[in-house]
Amino acid sequence: MSFDTTGLVAYVNGEYKPLSEASVSIFDHGFLYGDGVFEGMRVFDGGLFRAELHMARIARSARSLGLAMPVDGDEIVSIIGEVVRRSDLRDAHVRPIITRGFGGPGIDPRLCPVPSLIVSAYPFPPFLGADPIKLFTSAIVRKAPRSLGAHVKSLNYLDAIVAKQQAGELGVHDAVMLDSLGAVAECTGANLFIVVGDTLVTPTTRAALPGITRRTVLEIAAEQGIDAEERDVWPMELHAADGAFVCGSGAGVVPIGSFDGRPVTYPHHPLIERIQEAYREKTRDAAYRTELYAAA
Incomplete structure (x- = not known):
């Protein structure tokens, strides 16, 4: 390419x-x-x-x-x-x-x-596309917080690169990375949410970047009265999720279709579609934008 x-x-x-x-x-x-x-x-x-x-x-x-x-x-x-x-x-x-x-x-x-x-x-279209994606759980562990803090967006992405390489070799889109305790951290370049009943659940930022899109999704949930939790998420919970998505500046909001070969119950969960639409609206809202071109 x-x-x-x-x-x-x-x-x-x-x-x-x-x-x-x-x-x-x-x-x-x-x-x-x-x-x-x-x-x-x-x-x-x-x-x-x-x-x-x-x-x-x-x-x-x-x-x-x-x-x-x-x-x-x-x-x-x-x-x-x-x-x-x-x-x-x-x-x-x-x-x-x-x-x-x-x-x-x-x-x-x-x-x-x-x-x-x-x-x-x-120019950079969303790097994971728009259709539900396939993920697998990598054995590569996020170094944070016992090494560099997860809030530091540094130039060293080798752990993510190796996990992404594994995903490509397995024929899936991306990898879920765990932290040193075995809890879910994030994907190689995006944060992760699951839907449990009517609640959005996302891992803490103990070993995950506090993403700007992640923050926006949590704000949308609060504005729309959607219950949301930030807590430890364990790998087996991914297999039981009603829905799931990844989010990030480079990805947007993208639904997940399967974890480790096991399909997500509702890959087009209506809650995810609400989040996607609200996120699109935010990106066009003047309150969230710095206009780079003078008005005609």
Whole structure:
């Protein structure tokens, strides 16, 4: 699968460049050691969705690593707008990245006096599609919270990559990952919900990223009077769920059709369809958007 960069622009450390020419040094510690943080954001019809929450999260991630923000969140949003407009995109996935910066070999962060900032934007349909997906439970364990906190959206995704590789080799769409206690954490790049009766249930964020879409779903549930619980979810509960879905900025809200070869009772559960519709409405609601194009 090729990635067409024609006409796309990226920002790298103060310069706007064709995406195909954008690069950092091989001695940038983001490249060498995964020493950095990022966000995955969405633009829907020219509006950046929930920018303030993403900027707050990347700032928390950076603080957790003792990583200096090269500019503040408002300036990053301004850069995102310029990248999107120069790339002539109305619907896009956006990825701001902050790395420790150039420092040469050696993991000591004191070797890197200036952090790097990279922003890219590109067309990106929901990466899991729209139809009910098949999942399996991976033996790869999420490292958090005994290693790096789950709230840190870092550049190191190796555990998720290996689990995703397993899913591909088994012919399913994605993997469910467990935490160190054996409870469900999340999928490789999305949070997970199950429907138990009339209640939405989602794992805690002990070992799962506190996703912006996850938060939006919980807000929708509160607004619509849908019972929702955040608690430990155990693997056998997945097999008994009435319905289930994954959610994330890159995935949207996608129903799950089966876990480990066992079908979900209602892959098109009406509660999930309500959440999907409400989420679509939120992405078009001016209260949740930062408009990147001037009104005509």
